[in-house]
Amino acid sequence: MQTTAAASWEYKNEFFSIIIRESEHHPGSYIFCSGISIPKFDPICWGKAGICSNPAFKGLQLLRADVSYYALQLGIVTKNADIPCESKGGYGDGWYQENALLIEDASPEAVQAILVFSARDLVQTVLTACYPDVKVPAGSLDPKAMQTFLESLIVPNYKELAPPPIARRQAA
DSSP, X not given: OOOOOOOEXXXXXXXXXXXXXXXXXXXXXXXXXEEEEHHHHHHHHTTSSOTTOXXXXXXXXXXXXXXXXXXXXXXXXXXXXXXXXXXXXXXXXXEEEOOOEEEESOOHHHHHHHHHHHHHHHHHHHHHHHOTTOOOOSSOOOHHXXXXXXXXXXXXXXXXXXXXXXXXXXXX
């Protein structure tokens, strides 16, 4: 019996993970999974949004819609995959994942373009809420370079500098 390996693309670092893999149940289609580490983004986003408005979490939620729109511009249809994303270990506490998205009838080149778009879009969406004037550097950043960029935005001792928004409101 001959088996073929399913195609898979990954963009992973300590801040977020995007995995696109060939669908076992829909030939020619792909499963898009994304996850984000809230604790890694906290030193970047702390105190920048109101209660229940974590920019990293919201960025992850918006990513599905942005990926669907980007795919549509490429002539590709997406829909809810009705399966949970598979956690590939190493995530730990504070990692959140969105439900899987099915990317239908896409070429491997289109999937690669979606992966690159997704990484930039996720980070820029989060930064728009935290640092509106900061833009993701131009060009294609590999996962390590993106991590280095995000680490450059970390505020050391961020919890000591200012109380979170809810504490400021209660003190007033």
